[in-house]
Every structure is written in C-alpha cells, then in structure tokens.
Amino acid sequence: MTPNRPNPAGTPQHGPVTVKQQREHKRQEKLAEYQKQLAKRRRSKLVWWIVGSTAAVVIIGLVVASVVLAPSPPRQYEAGSEGASIEGVATFENTAEHVEGAVEYEQSPPAGGPHNAVWLNCGIYDQSVPNENAVHSMEHSAVWVTYNPDEVAGDQLAALKSLLPSTYVVLSPYEGLDAPIVMSNWNQQLKVDSAADERIGVFFEEYWRSQNAPEPNAACTGAYDAPGKQ
Numbered sequence: 001m002t003p004n005r006p007n008p009a010g011t012p013q014h015g016p017v018t019v020k021q022q023r024e025h026k027r028q029e030k031l032a033e034y035q036k037q038l039a040k041r042r043r044s045k046l047v048w049w050i051v052g053s054t055a056a057v058v059i060i061g062l063v064v065a066s067v068v069l070a071p072s073p074p075r076q077y078e079a080g081s082e083g084a085s086i087e088g089v090a091t092f093e094n095t096a097e098h099v100e101g102a103v104e105y106e107q108s109p110p111a112g113g114p115h116n117a118v119w120l121n122c123g124i125y126d127q128s129v130p131n132e133n134a135v136h137s138m139e140h141s142a143v144w145v146t147y148n149p150d151e152v153a154g155d156q157l158a159a160l161k162s163l164l165p166s167t168y169v170v171l172s173p174y175e176g177l178d179a180p181i182v183m184s185n186w187n188q189q190l191k192v193d194s195a196a197d198e199r200i201g202v203f204f205e206e207y208w209r210s211q212n213a214p215e216p217n218a219a220c221t222g223a224y225d226a227p228g229k230q
Contacts, residue, residue, distance in 0.1 A: 003120065005168070009126070010174030016025070017172075017177070018182075020114055020209065020214070029158060036046055037196075067130075075090040075162070075163055075164065075165055075201070075204070079150045080180040084101070086142070086190065086199055086202050086203060086206060087199065088190055088191065088192075088199065089188055089189065089190045089203070090111075090189050090190075091187055091188055091214055092106070092107060092111050092112060092187045092188075092189070093187065093226070094106075094110075094111065094113040094186070094187055095112075095113065095114065096112065096113070096115070096139055096186075096214040096215075097114050097115075098114070098115065098116070099114040099115065099116070099132075100116075100117075102131075102132065103115065103131065103132055103135075105131060105135075107184075107189060108129065108176065108177075108178075109134075109144065109174050109177070109182055109184055110131050110134075110135050110184070111138070111148045111184045111186065111187055111188060111189040112135060112138060112139075112186045112187050114132075114135075115131075115132045115133070115135035115136040115139065116130070116132035116133050116135075116136055117136070118133060118136065118223050118224045119133060119136035119137045119139070119140060119218075119219070119220065119221065119223045119224065120133035120134045120136065120137045120139060120170060120222065120224055120226060121137075121172075121220065121221050121222070121223055121224060121225050122142050122167060122169055122170050122220035123169075123170065123225075123228070123229055123230065124161065124164075124171045124229070125170070125171065125226060125227075125228040125229050125230065126172075126173070126228045126230060127173065127226070127227050127228025128172060128174060128175060128228075129170065129172045129226040129228070130167075130226060132174050133224050133226065134170055137170055137220055138167070138184065138185055138186045138217075139186060139213055139214045139215050139217075140214065140215050140217070140218040140219065140220050141168060141185070141186070141208075141209045141210050141211070141213035141215070141216040141217055142168040142169055142170055142220050143168065143170075143183060143184070143185045143203070143204060143207060143208050144169075144170045144172075144183075144184045144185070145160070145164065145169060145170065145171045145172075145181065145182075145184075146171075146172055146173070146174035146177060146181070146182045146184065147160065147172075147173055147174065147177070147180060147181045147182075148172075148174065148175075148177040148179070148180050148181075149173040149175075150181050151180040152181060152195070156194070156195050157195075159195040159196065160181065160195040160200075163195065163200050163201060163204070164206065165208060167220060168208060168209050168220050169208070172226075172228070178191070179191035179193065180192070180193050180194065181193070181194070181195065181200070182205045183200060185203075185207040185208070185210060185213070186213040186214065187209070187212075188203075188207055190203050207214075
C-alpha cells in the first residue's frame with residue numbers, strides 16, 4: 001500500500017499552482033490592499049471634514065456671540081446748551097472755590113459749590129465717591145449721575161450705563177437719595193424714577209460739557225481715582 005503524502009502548503013489537491021494562478025493571486029492581494037488604503041483615506045477625509053465643519057460652526061458661533069454680547073458703544077451727545085426746557089429740572093446758584101476738608105452742601109447730591117482742589121477722574125464707580133472731588137468734575141462741565149443702589153441694580157443699572165457718553169460723566173451709587181436716579185451738573189439737577197425716563201438723554205443733550213460751567217471742558221482725567229473705579 002502506498003503511504004499518504006502530506007499536501008504541500010499552497011498546493012491544491014488536484015495539482016500544482018500555475019504561474020497564471022500565482023499572478024492572479026498577487027493581483028487580488030494588491031487589489032485588496034488598494035481597497036484597504038482607499039477606505040482608510042476616505043475615513044481620514046470624513047474625520048477631517050467633521051472636524052473642519054465643527055470648527056467652522058464653533059468659529060461662527062464665537063463671532064456671532066462677540067457681536068451679540070459686545071457692549072454697545074457709548075452714546076454720542078452734542079456738547080453745549082441748546083436752551084431746552086426740561087420738565088423737573090431744578091436750578092441753583094452755587095459758588096465755585098477750592099477748600100480743604102468736608103463740605104456741607106445745600107443739595108444732596110450736590111449740584112455745585114465749594115470743592116476740593118483735585119477733581120475726580122470721570123468714569124464709572126461701583127462705590128460712593130467723595131462729594132468734594134465730584135463737584136470739581138462738574139465744575140469742568142461733567143455730568144454726575146448718581147443712583148440709589150437699593151433701587152437701581154441689574155438690568156436697570158445696565159440700561160442706565162448704556163445711556164452714558166464715553167467722557168465727561170461720573171456714575172456712582174449714592175446712599176440716601178430721595179429718587180432712584182439723580183442727574184446733576186453745575187447748578188442743574190433732575191430726579192427720575194427709572195433709566196427708561198427719556199429726560200435722561202435730554203439732560204445729557206442740554207447739559208453735558210455745558211459752556212455754562214465755571215471751567216468748561218477742563219480736564220476730567222489725570223487726577224483722582226476714587227475706590228471702586230471700573
């Protein structure tokens with residue numbers, strides 16, 4: 001009896017592999033490798049497309065957010081008085097001289113009078129500021145906007161800030177006000193109940209950088225920053 005011989009690897013039972021079959025086998029291997037690489041490139045392109053699209057969406061979102069959330073530019077007002085009559089404006093006759101120490105003012109908050117030799121730098125403060133320095137700023141034709149922090153906060157305060165010009169204005173809380181908001185410039189004062197009151201804008205139009213102040217358009221910077229300046 002003839003013993004069974006093992007079948008050599010790669011050799012079919014029915015006979016040896018031909019050259020043509022070897023070439024076809026290699027061709028199939030190359031085709032399979034090409035399809036594998038092609039699928040890999042497609043997956044890579046898909047990943048980058050997803051990453052790029054996501055990044056684009058994020059960038060667009062950031063741009064939109066920066067536009068939507070950006071603070072509004074300061075209001076623009078014409079300097080000087082037009083002689084407008086504003087309902088509710090009280091007028092006074094205060095003198096202007098430099099003094100040392102605290103001053104007892106006739107108005108609260110003051111709308112002029114003796115004051116410190118150093119003016120308060122104009123801007124927004126989240127703490128009360130010294131009367132004597134703020135009055136000096138009004139002598140330079142700034143408008144001093146004071147508010148009762150117990151009544152004006154949050155959206156109401158934000159609305160008030162949106163009405164302010166970029167220069168020659170002081171905004172600060174003021175304890176003991178008899179109105180939520182008080183607008184003061186040299187010898188004029190207006191009390192309002194809300195930042196929505198249209199007379200606030202009219203007051204700025206009439207009295208901001210008024211030439212009727214003792215020292216109109218003198219500097220409102222370069223002096224004293226009180227605590228709480230933003």
